[in-house]
Amino acid sequence: MAQSAPYKICFVPKSREEEEEDEKIYKRYREIVSELPTTEGWLGSPLYQYQGFWYGLELGGVGPLAVQDHFKPQPSDILIVSTPKCGSTWLRSVAFAVMNRKAHPPSDQHHPLLLFNSHELVPLIEIHFYSDDVNGNRIPNLDILPSPRLFSTHMPYTSLPQSVAQSETSPKIVYICRNPKDTLVSWWRFSNKVRSNISLEPLKLEKIFKMFCKGMLSCCPFWDHVLGYWKESLERPQNVLFLKYEEMVAEPVLHLKLIAEFMGYPFSSMEEREGVIDQIINLCSFKNLSNLAVNKTGSSYPGISNSVFFGQGKVGDSANCLTPEMTEHLDRLTEQKIHGSGLTL
Numbered sequence: 001m002a003q004s005a006p007y008k009i010c011f012v013p014k015s016r017e018e019e020e021e022d023e024k025i026y027k028r029y030r031e032i033v034s035e036l037p038t039t040e041g042w043l044g045s046p047l048y049q050y051q052g053f054w055y056g057l058e059l060g061g062v063g064p065l066a067v068q069d070h071f072k073p074q075p076s077d078i079l080i081v082s083t084p085k086c087g088s089t090w091l092r093s094v095a096f097a098v099m100n101r102k103a104h105p106p107s108d109q110h111h112p113l114l115l116f117n118s119h120e121l122v123p124l125i126e127i128h129f130y131s132d133d134v135n136g137n138r139i140p141n142l143d144i145l146p147s148p149r150l151f152s153t154h155m156p157y158t159s160l161p162q163s164v165a166q167s168e169t170s171p172k173i174v175y176i177c178r179n180p181k182d183t184l185v186s187w188w189r190f191s192n193k194v195r196s197n198i199s200l201e202p203l204k205l206e207k208i209f210k211m212f213c214k215g216m217l218s219c220c221p222f223w224d225h226v227l228g229y230w231k232e233s234l235e236r237p238q239n240v241l242f243l244k245y246e247e248m249v250a251e252p253v254l255h256l257k258l259i260a261e262f263m264g265y266p267f268s269s270m271e272e273r274e275g276v277i278d279q280i281i282n283l284c285s286f287k288n289l290s291n292l293a294v295n296k297t298g299s300s301y302p303g304i305s306n307s308v309f310f311g312q313g314k315v316g317d318s319a320n321c322l323t324p325e326m327t328e329h330l331d332r333l334t335e336q337k338i339h340g341s342g343l344t345l
Contacts, residue, residue: 005120029062063126076148077171085186086178087245092122093284106279157228178245181318193308223337
């Protein structure tokens with residue numbers, strides 16, 4: 001098994017002068033962040049508010065600021081986007097398998113998804129590339145990565161670099177959202193797994209519920225995030241594909257074909273006859289991925305085990321956790337937030 005994630009090749013050696021310049025850049029970002037509004041985060045360390053959304057200092061650091069200044073997309077790039085806990089781990093795996101199926105057939109016993117967590121194969125730009133906590137205050141050289149490049153992000157649409165969000169040659173974006181009630185419960189379970197790994201007391205569901213409703217979790221407010229990409233998918237459907245987790249679970253074949261077509265990697269009739277679609281669905285299934293050794297051990301982020309990224313994965317599981325009052329409040333809040341948008345959640 002390879003010892004390091006493929007994306008790490010972009011951190012090439014630099015001269016001492018270049019390293020010092022990078023350090024100055026990140027020092028400036030930290031100074032900016034130190035002046036921003038903060039609130040208590042889900043890991044105990046602060047979240048900071050930047051351009052209307054909350055980001056964690058405990059993971060990601062000043063990454064969003066660095067992304068805006070230094071990420072230079074290529075027209076052939078594809079971005080996998082969501083708020084946390086909406087199925088992005090699954091979608092990353094699907095997108096990687098679709099894009100790379102010629103070089104790595106889904107039946108390959110040495111498929112990269114069997115060797116690496118999908119977060120390492122489809123890295124988060126604000127964390128794996130531009131976070132000072134991860135990259136050692138170095139600006140990466142992403143031009144080294146072969147095209148087409150497949151990245152992911154949790155950043156809201158309004159905070160993406162202008163070259164991503166508004167250019168006629170901007171990359172394609174595949175966005176996935178999830179029912180807010182299930183998203184909330186997934187957040188709760190995920191946060192307590194992470195907290196347990198670093199010897200913190202578990203958070204009560206009531207506390208996460210309040211944080212979620214106030215929009216004070218990483219990359220939240222949830223509804224603002226979802227609506228940003230929803231509206232853009234209506235205005236630029238050739239650039240933004242908007243998916244719903246529940247619909248993907250219900251009709252995986254239909255959505256896999258839709259994703260492949262949108263990304264520019266449609267399935268041929270021969271591939272369909274040979275069962276390639278079903279092979280990718282099985283390879284990327286929750287049952288298969290969650291049982292892989294690479295997803296039970298190791299870490300794709302500092303201090304966070306790969307195992308925490310695989311929760312229940314069930315649609316409607318929130319009904320087993322939320323009180324009727326919580327459910328009613330979230331339903332009412334969701335209706336208020338998305339009213340008039342044409343979106344249903």
